[in-house]
Amino acid sequence: MIEQKTDTISVIIPTFNRAWTLKRAVDSALAQDYPHREIIVVDDGSTDGTRDLLAGYKDKIRVLVQENKGVSAARNLGIQESQGSFIALLDSDDAWETNKLSCQAAFFQSKPGAMICQTEEIWIRNGKRVNPKKKHKKPSGMIFEPSLKLCLVSPSAVMIRKQLFEQKGVFNEDFPVCEDYDLWLRVSHDTPVYLIDTPLTVKTGGHGDQLSAGHSQDKYRIQSILNLIESNVLSADQEQVALNVFKEKCRIFANGCMKRGREKEGAYYLMLAAGNK
Structure with a gap:
């Protein structure tokens, strides 16, 4: 006990x-x-x-x-x-x-x-x-x-x-x-x-x-990873792995937005995937 x-x-x-x-x-x-x-x-x-x-x-x-x-x-x-x-x-x-x-x-x-x-x-x-x-x-x-x-x-x-x-x-x-x-x-x-x-x-x-x-989970996972990267608590190796996953999730979510006619939202996440904010 x-x-x-x-x-x-x-x-x-x-x-x-x-x-x-x-x-x-x-x-x-x-x-x-x-x-x-x-x-x-x-x-x-x-x-x-x-x-x-x-x-x-x-x-x-x-x-x-x-x-x-x-x-x-x-x-x-x-x-x-x-x-x-x-x-x-x-x-x-x-x-x-x-x-x-x-x-x-x-x-x-x-x-x-x-x-x-x-x-x-x-x-x-x-x-x-x-x-x-x-x-x-x-x-x-x-x-x-x-x-x-x-x-x-x-x-x-x-x-x-x-x-x-x-x-x-x-x-x-x-x-x-x-x-x-x-x-x-x-x-x-x-x-x-x-x-x-x-x-x-x-x-x-x-x-x-x-x-x-009822919600797109990747949208919130993207935000979570971004918050963590910006908090500066990760090691250099962890930050690189997190950034790779962040970009991948941004691309996947952006493609989903495009397929559903949400071009503006999709373009924003493609911009994030490219490393621009």
């Missing part, structure tokens, strides 16, 4: 109009065999039956309510109000195996210098289990370069020392999607992200209300 002075894990579950699946997430957090935890659900202005559902848990959980500001703001409020030294994020459409927290707690006990780790996942799409593609294979350790092309860290799978947010900042509230990609790049350029190679997180997708379904 984590030593007594830092043994509390704060579980943060952001939700917006997810009453239909939220109960499974909350129940999986309550079912954890790790006893020293608090469960914080942040209701991001839901208008369905979320409040009634959460009221039924009484003092088993803490409920924070805010006007609808997005998942980043909801997670950030939970982090701000948390009491634990460790943060475990759980999306409202995902769930955990009962030993997820205890396995990660044991990992941090065995590796006290670690700041963040994640577990492997079971993927469910449209009600059926699917196998992740090879490109989605999670690396362990210094994962910055492979993480530039696509997000290789899942919010529901991570556990993070709270002090890491103090060092790297929290989720970017200007990003409606890819806010996790943005944070993991800020973290992973100089911090190992370790993998517990056991599937303890059940990641569910395919439903119509997923945020990624």
